Amino acid sequence: MANKVYDWLDERLGLSTIYSVTLDRKVPKVNWWFTLGSASLFLFIIQGVTGVFLAVYYVPSPDHAYDSIQYIMNGVAFGWLIRGIHHWGASLMVIFVFAHMLRTFFFGAYKFPRELTWVTGVVLLLATLGMGFTGYLLPWNQRAYWATTVGTEIAGTVPLIGPFITAALRGGTDLSGVTLARFFAVHIWFLPAVILGMIGVHIYMIIRLGIAGIPDKDD
Amino acid sequence: MAKSPHLSRNEFVKIVVGAVGTLIGSVIALPAVGYIVSPALAAIRGNSKDTWIPVGPLGNYPLGVPTLFSFTRTKINGWEKTTNSYGVFIYRKNEGETIAFSNICTHLSCRVNWNEERQQYLCPCHDAQFTIEGAVAGGPPPRPMDRYPTKVEDGTLFINFVEG
Numbered sequence: 446m447a448n449k450v451y452d453w454l455d456e457r458l459g460l461s462t463i464y465s466v467t468l469d470r471k472v473p474k475v476n477w478w479f480t481l482g483s484a485s486l487f488l489f490i491i492q493g494v495t496g497v498f499l500a501v502y503y504v505p506s507p508d509h510a511y512d513s514i515q516y517i518m519n520g521v522a523f524g525w526l527i528r529g530i531h532h533w534g535a536s537l538m539v540i541f542v543f544a545h546m547l548r549t550f551f552f553g554a555y556k557f558p559r560e561l562t563w564v565t566g567v568v569l570l571l572a573t574l575g576m577g578f579t580g581y582l583l584p585w586n587q588r589a590y591w592a593t594t595v596g597t598e599i600a601g602t603v604p605l606i607g608p609f610i611t612a613a614l615r616g617g618t619d620l621s622g623v624t625l626a627r628f629f630a631v632h633i634w635f636l637p638a639v640i641l642g643m644i645g646v647h648i649y650m651i652i653r654l655g656i657a658g659i660p661d662k663d664d
Numbered sequence: 665m666a667k668s669p670h671l672s673r674n675e676f677v678k679i680v681v682g683a684v685g686t687l688i689g690s691v692i693a694l695p696a697v698g699y700i701v702s703p704a705l706a707a708i709r710g711n712s713k714d715t716w717i718p719v720g721p722l723g724n725y726p727l728g729v730p731t732l733f734s735f736t737r738t739k740i741n742g743w744e745k746t747t748n749s750y751g752v753f754i755y756r757k758n759e760g761e762t763i764a765f766s767n768i769c770t771h772l773s774c775r776v777n778w779n780e781e782r783q784q785y786l787c788p789c790h791d792a793q794f795t796i797e798g799a800v801a802g803g804p805p806p807r808p809m810d811r812y813p814t815k816v817e818d819g820t821l822f823i824n825f826v827e828g
């Protein structure tokens with residue numbers, strides 16, 4: 446029965462071709478450092494899933510943000526677990542993405558023809574850091590408030606346009622409900638969209654080119 | 665190879681993978697589902713408590729004419745206080761008998777109005793009609809209007825309100 450269903454779907458969707466095209470490729474001799482990209486991808490998916498669940502109860506308004514998170518932690522079954530995974534996953538993801546970048550750098554994997562994999566990777570790293578920056582404000586507690594005050598103030602030290610950047614980040618001169626709303630929008634819509642698109646190109650490049658092996662003395 | 669009475673390695677692996685997969689799947693799915701439905705579970709487990717709400721001196725209500733009394737109750741829903749308003753039709757049938765009707769239509773919860781001319785409660789949503797005693801006189805409602813228990817103490821009328 447299961448086979449029949451699979452065959453029916455396969456005939457129309459070409460499931461086995463997906464497999465052969467994406468996964469059936471030659472892999473050079475590799476080591477554990479080569480798993481960091483997949484680990485980053487896994488963490489991104491975990492962040493996406495737990496984030497969607499947090500959005501069920503979280504409210505991005507100065508009146509309710511803090512209380513809604515208290516409710517998630519104490520009032521909802523497993524809320525502590527889902528928030529905990531999202532919280533620690535955020536730091537882990539930055540660490541893994543960064544380590545993955547170091548691995549591709551030290552193994553020279555960014556060289557021709559993989560320059561664009563590197564460039565999309567840079568965008569992914571920046572977007573990941575942006576996720577951390579925007580997500581940190583959302584609990585709307587003292588630490589969040591002052592960290593974002595400082596962060597947006599630092600952006601203001603850019604010559605000439607600094608004050609404008611601060612105001613653009615904050616949505617006004619002060620840190621306010623407007624700031625919270627836009628950080629929320631960037632955190633759940635803008636940056637995830639960028640990251641998804643970039644992961645798409647990144648992975649496409651890997652499927653197309655295969656991964657670079659460990660360089661030897663001649664490289 | 666002759667079919668042995670024992671599990672083949674292939675079958676064994678399939679069963680183990682299936683079992684472990686189900687286990688991992690449920691360890692992930694249970695918290696996820698619990699998280700989503702937990703406010704509903706809390707509501708069903710019900711911290712429902714009933715209170716007697718004073719609706720004013722009995723003498724305020726005319727005999728024979730259902731009169732609307734409105735009141736609000738606040739309760740905590742998740743992270744905020746929700747204020748709900750309720751309406752109750754006080755119908756003094758005679759000196760000794762008072763009925764308190766909820767104005768919530770028993771069809772799909774719109775609010776009914778008393779129509780003096782027709783001597784009926786009418787629902788604006790799907791045209792339900794109830795008699796002055798709350799019985800269904802027409803339209804889609806499945807049961808008569810709901811009533812609150814009443815009592816009179818020192819001339820003040822109370823209704824028994826169950827907080828859900």
Ligand code: HEM
Nearest residue numbers: 479482483485486546549554562563566567569570656657
């Ligand atoms: C969200 C973040 C990222 C994800 C999900 C991701 C995912 C992946 C995956 C699954 C691979 C396959 C090979 C491996 O795992 O080592 C890979 C390769 C690669 N990544 Fe990333 N990556 C991310 C960020 C970055 C960053 C920040 C850089 C560098 C600036 C980068 C540069 C590269 C390069 C150059 C390769 C090709 C490696 C090769 O062909 O051997 N990636 N990436």
Ligand code: FES
Nearest residue numbers: 769771772787790
């Ligand atoms: S809700 Fe009153 S008639 Fe449908």
